[in-house]
Amino acid sequence: MAPTTPALEVALPPTTYCSGSYVGGEVHINFRHLQHDKYVQVWVTLRGQARSIIKHGNSTECDTIPLLELTRVLWTYGAEYPPPETDILRLFFRFELPSYLPPSFYHSSSEGTGAILYCLTVVGVRPGNQSPRVIHIPIVILPQDDFYPPSTPPWSSSSLALQTTVKEKAVRKGLWGDPATVRVEFSLPDIPVYPLFTPIPYTIDITTTTAVLFRWGAGASSSIFPAPPTTAGQFILELVRRTTVRVEDEEHTFESTVTQYLGLNRLPSASVEMDLPDKEWMGVHDPDANRRAQSGNARGMWVQRSCLRSSLTLDVPPMFNASDMIECEYFLKLRVPFPGRGNDVELDVPITVVSGVIEPRARKEHVPRLQYPCSSGSPLSSEVFLPSEYWDVRGSREWQEFTRGIKPSFAHPQRD
Template identity: 35%
Template sequence: MKWLCGYLHSSRRPSPGTPIRPHKPSANSIPGVLIRLHNPIHCSGCPVEGEIRLVLWQLREDGIEHVRLELRGRATTRVTRGHPAQTETIPLVHIDIPLWTYEGLEDEPDLGHVLVSKSFSFQLPPELPPTLYNSGRTTEAEVKYAITVVGVRPEDPQHHRRMHIPIVVVPPSDNRQLLDVKARLSGTVTMADIVPWRTERAEKRIRRAPWGRHATAQVQLTIPDLSALPLYTKILFVIDILTTSPLLTRAKADTSSQHRPVFPAVPAEFTMLEFKLRRRISLRAGTLKDDVSSDVATFTKAALVISAVQAETPPSRWQPLPDADEKSAGALGRWVQRSSFRSTFQLACAPSFTTETIDCQYSLELTVPFAGAGNDVRISWPIRVSSGLDAPAARDKLDSPAPLLALENFLDLPLLYWDANVDEWDG
């Protein structure tokens, strides 16, 4: 990861007589401090490692005599559907590391060229919940972690300098099968080559109008047979759609066309469907409880998913009744239509988890539209989401395109999560 810095004039002190522009540090700034974390994603039970650089003359000019690091985490829930609203905060981790002190350097004749580099490591406790931000109309649930650099100013203790660096934490996957599958994936080996499939089906009798004859619509969703779906991994899926028309004559079936298909026509394009990942949060704040659901990703609107779609729409098939004369124009039968869509999606969200105040679960939601009121066919498939990691991960080691790794999309966290210019960690 790149260096994150406070206010930095230069690693060398200006020569005597050189004017220095007056500077008032921002709410999230320490003069002469740069910090870099080795990985963007950290696993509970594993170390958070990085490096910090200190320009000593700038620290001294700002009255800083000690520098320490703090790692903090907390889970906060808020429910406003009550009077009064209630908020509950549970501390998750609080670790302090002394990093540098001016003590012993009082007689140092010149600190103008001194640049101190130090490595640091925090050991995260096991079983920490993953980073999360979920906000609804009457609820808010947040699990947040941050490293704070504290510049201690003994002569002005009310105004110590602080620099906050929000971080991402996920539970490591304890599923050996999942880790083995991810390790075997490559450019030539896909998940379909090494994992069996599982399928969820839905069938519905539908009709174009209340007085019409019934037709049948069948929908199948197939994904890899894994106990949990991992983050930042291509997940193959197949959607199969099959419709069988009401009874009609062969002559009427033969007059159908692409522009006037027999009811119920199958969707010809993937974007006509609605396929998404939905999150359901159950939370408690004090004595108040609430549930909130939201869409995390809509795959039928995602450019990366759409660009990889393989669609198949085989020719429609006439299926005569067993005793019908198949060649007769008046023979009765049914018109069978099919379509199929295959692609991959990737998950970038907090893994499934449960704590005493937050329960976070997911489902795949598929809706296939058909003409007529109330005819849509739906599949709601509860799934578990896992980090798929057993150690901290570097950004370039994640098998994902750049848009999914961008800050505004990282683990479905809003830019507000990364706004370190807040005082919530102070004190």
């Protein structure tokens, strides 16, 4: 009868590693159950690969680049036994990571896939032609980056300058309405890179100016087109990933939303402050201004403004370029809807995302999360988000190809 507890187990605390650090853990061999499993050798390997895939209908083109392969034999039959007071032999291992590695990554579409996969594999070799026991544990690696000390983000200074992206657009109420103007300003800290896991302040400033009209026909208490947003649920702010994969001379680029910070009729991902100044009347030159003023029907424009202040947190793999085979970039996409066809205002802001990680950090066990998009009402993680495909070592084709190359490569000692 097979034992309920396996003879081979791996103890590897959930950790986000960084390049240049160490990956260490334990392999436990239960000698009480060893007679059933009959292992003759136990070894461990730490492996990394970059895989790019481009699809054309029923055909698929693939390319693979090895990033990392470190292997150690931990135990050979007869070489070591557990202490007298226990049945468990604890075998320790530790691997040093190279000083630079691209981040763990997985982005897939109907046209292609880019994946950076890292996995610790423990193999219990059985004698003869018996199948080995293989344990695969995907791990998370980020590039080490000390651009900013995590405890002192640069935007903590009150004197930090802002970089502002501006979009101005003429909008119409109805098909033949006179043009009004909408001006959207999106401001972020003026710094070259943005690290993970740190709230980054931003401001969205909306100014609307009506078409020239009579003040009597659009009083201060009326709803005036175009009216600026007054709640966070009237904005859409998303983080979009753009991935380029290359296989030989072919190239394909695809995009997807990975996080939504503000969404229509959704709770925002962080606290929001709204500033809603009163409308302002701006008169225009009018030869009959005195006569119209006496009648209370002067010509001019209403200027309305709203300002949203909040913060966003990045929890995605940082930007990278893996040997020109896989390239990952990000941009923030802001959309401010206004009534009427074609009146929405959109702007894209490219951002450079870095890890901001200088040492390994503990993480929780993987919990599946929707990839498209993260619910804007959910608290953002302090851990890098990777889709379920990254953790499914038995399901995705990329992992099947990855693990296919892991085979016992050592001589098998004979058991008595």
